[in-house]
Amino acid sequence: MILATWNVNSINTRLTHLLDWISFVKPNVVCLQETKIVDEKFPFSELEALGYSIQVYGEKSYNGVAILSDKPLSNVVRGLHQEVGPGSRRTIAGSYGDIRIVDVYIPNGGEVGSDKYAYKLEWLSSLQSYMANERAKHENLVLCGDFNIAPDDRDVYDPKEVNGTIMCSEAERNALEAIRATGLVDVFRKVHDQAGLFSWWDYRMNAFRRNIGFRIDHIWASPLMADKVKTIYIDREPRKLEQPSDHAPVVAEFL
């Protein structure tokens, strides 16, 4: 089973890249973030033509998540707990056979100490309780998406430069660790331990060419599920194209 996660930064602008990439990689499940589109306007037909069933939870201009799957998901849940409304369409979950999949777009957080940062930490706390509940219910569980947090020094281009700033602050990393401690494994780190493997590069300052990046897009799984990983990689190819998303897709294959 091949599962991918990709922050596309607008499904409309990235649709051609997404269709080409999916046709090449042929994932069974694709978790998308930052679709930036209301559900009625999602490009269903183009993706259905590739054989995918689609579940969406979007809003105008900002945020928005979706899951594409080659067989329909069951028990789809939108949002964390009871939250509704704009600014919060960041989570969609569903069951692919006996695998529970949770797709998240964790808030960016602006700058450390800002209102947005406080919101990010609150949101992470809410995700922790959500995931504790999911973990209690599902033996095979995947949490994936744009976490907007680089877990450790290997996941940033220059720890001395960025530790303590957004995506790399102690409070964010502690909150992320608390979510992991509900019973999940960073599948990428189960396979690769080297530094400098990033999933996001700022559009500015030729950051991609200079590999000034961060590993903030993740696939986490419950232990038995993580044990079944065959390969996991970050696909930098789409980031090299004209008009790319600033994020690269992450792909995992499970036996």
Next chain:
DNA sequence: ATGGTGGATGGTCCA
């Protein structure tokens, strides 16, 4: 401290 770029939008906000 600022600004560098890109998406949605039609002013700025967000990342």
